[in-house]
Amino acid sequence: MAGLVIITSNRMDVLVGHLAELLRRPAGPPLSPETIVVQSRGMERWVAMELARLNGISANLRFPFPNAFLESTFRALRPDLPERSGFEPDLLAFRIMARVQERIGQPEFAPLRRFLDRDHRAAKFY
Known part of the structure; x- marks a missing residue:
């Protein structure tokens, strides 16, 4: 899926249902991983298992934490950024x-x- 998709809900089952539907639609190169930002490793496992249950498979997914996702995004946009953030x-x-x-x-x-x-x-x- 290309681009950034934001879906809001306070129910996890609703959110993962929308995500499963989005992932069912082919939208990019088949070997490019999809990125799903999560807050914990437990959430990563739950989302992966729910996607497997809903779609029959859960593969080629990246689950970075918010800070790692933002850092990699900023580095892609600005390769000249210092290795370590001044806010560490x-x-x-x-x-x-x-x-x-x-x-x-x-x-x-x-x-x-x-x-x-x-x-x-x-x-x-x-």
Whole structure:
């Protein structure tokens, strides 16, 4: 199926029924996988099993999580993006820590300063 299809419902059986119907229609090269964005591996298994039950088969499907899907989409559009996002937790922690250290003397940071002053171990800052 070409393009992006968004179907809304608060019932999983309705959603997977629409998906099964879409996948029954040939819409692209037969060896190109279909992408179905899911929130968990459990949801991936359930969707795959339901599609197999409804269509008689469930094959050549990709089930990325939302972040992985968006990252691969952005990389396809912008190959020049850096390998690691500046918003990854370990990188973001250092960026935030640097900003806090620059401003720790300001009045609005007094509660944080008192908290950090109680114990001088650097690990507490993380």
